Amino acid sequence: MGGALVVIGSVKGSPGCTTLALALATCWPRGERLPAPLVVEADPGGGDVAARFGLAESPGLVSLAAAARRPASPQVLSECVQVLPGDLHVIVGPTGAQQAAAAVGLFAGQGPGLLRAGMGTAGSVLVDVGRFQPQTVGLVAAADRLLLVTRGEADALAHASGKVEEYHGAGCDVELVVVGPSPYPVAEISSVLGVERVHLVPWEEKTARVLRGRGAVPARRWRSSPLVRDATAMALHLMPPVVTRRPGHNSAVHDAVPAPVAQTGGQPLAEAGERT
Numbered sequence: 001m002g003g004a005l006v007v008i009g010s011v012k013g014s015p016g017c018t019t020l021a022l023a024l025a026t027c028w029p030r031g032e033r034l035p036a037p038l039v040v041e042a043d044p045g046g047g048d049v050a051a052r053f054g055l056a057e058s059p060g061l062v063s064l065a066a067a068a069r070r071p072a073s074p075q076v077l078s079e080c081v082q083v084l085p086g087d088l089h090v091i092v093g094p095t096g097a098q099q100a101a102a103a104v105g106l107f108a109g110q111g112p113g114l115l116r117a118g119m120g121t122a123g124s125v126l127v128d129v130g131r132f133q134p135q136t137v138g139l140v141a142a143a144d145r146l147l148l149v150t151r152g153e154a155d156a157l158a159h160a161s162g163k164v165e166e167y168h169g170a171g172c173d174v175e176l177v178v179v180g181p182s183p184y185p186v187a188e189i190s191s192v193l194g195v196e197r198v199h200l201v202p203w204e205e206k207t208a209r210v211l212r213g214r215g216a217v218p219a220r221r222w223r224s225s226p227l228v229r230d231a232t233a234m235a236l237h238l239m240p241p242v243v244t245r246r247p248g249h250n251s252a253v254h255d256a257v258p259a260p261v262a263q264t265g266g267q268p269l270a271e272a273g274e275r276t
């Protein structure tokens with residue numbers, strides 16, 4: 001897979017993992033050689049996307065976990081995908097915690113291989129694991145990029161700090177995402193927690209509401225949203241360089257995201273009207 005397997009999780013509370021995963025997916029560069037990214041909701045505490053967007057729980061993670069026993073193929077993966085407005089591809093997790101924990105535990109073993117086989121050469125996958133749990137260890141181990149989402153207050157950062165240490169001890173690189181305001185400057189968070197990369201995501205009710213499946217905003221307003229702007233920058237940072245082979249050249253050429261085919265700035269989940 002030329003795309004990235006990005007794992008997004010948190011330590012405590014509900015800081016905004018699912019919102020971030022969907023925001024990144026809507027803002028992910030797309031184009032001729034850049035297929036829509038896939039969001040996989042693999043939260044052992046239970047999924048929210050199906051309920052928020054009025055989707056059925058099946059097909060979803062339960063079907064994918066069961067399919068993980070079959071030989072990996074793009075078809076196995078596509079059978080489990082539901083498409084939200086805005087061409088947002090998701091594999092929804094079951095709402096019930098017991099079923100979710102079982103499905104994530106099953107999926108964490110064979111799932112990453114299935115995702116890599118299924119997404120082809122340029123597809124990226126954003127796996128929302130909710131809080132990091134024993135069931136999510138296999139997914140974390142398979143990640144190309146690991147995002148630890150937290151709020152910015154001292155207590156939340158202290159919890160995040162413990163997890164950063166644990167991951168560093170295990171040889172995992174982790175990037176921090178601070179959702180909402182923080183009394184601490186980025187440089188201080190970065191040096192105190194020992195994380196090289198700290199991303200900030202603004203607190204923005206209107207956009208978060210759309211990402212919860214409640215209503216829509218016009219495309220122009222969507223693109224001018226600070227949350228969308230910052231998610232777009234983060235998506236470009238996470239997206240690996242596109243590898244192309246130009247005719248007459250033997251070596252692979254690493255492009256930055258190619259401007260003519262990359263569409264950034266995200267799509268609103270729907271362009272008009274309030275559903276609620």
Ligand SMILES: Nc1ncnc2c1ncn2[C@@H]1O[C@H](COP(=O)(O)OP(=O)(O)O)[C@@H](O)[C@H]1O
Pocket residue numbers: 010013014015016017018019020048130179180201202203204205208209212227
């Ligand atoms: N950047 C944000 N701005 C405003 N509200 C947010 C933001 N991120 C999350 N929220 C809200 O916080 C609540 C929890 O977010 P969610 O993404 O479900 O958290 P998690 O997946 O970590 O449990 C939701 O009501 C969501 O709309």
Ligand SMILES: [Mg+2]
Pocket residue numbers: 017018019043048128130
């Ligand atoms: Mg969530």
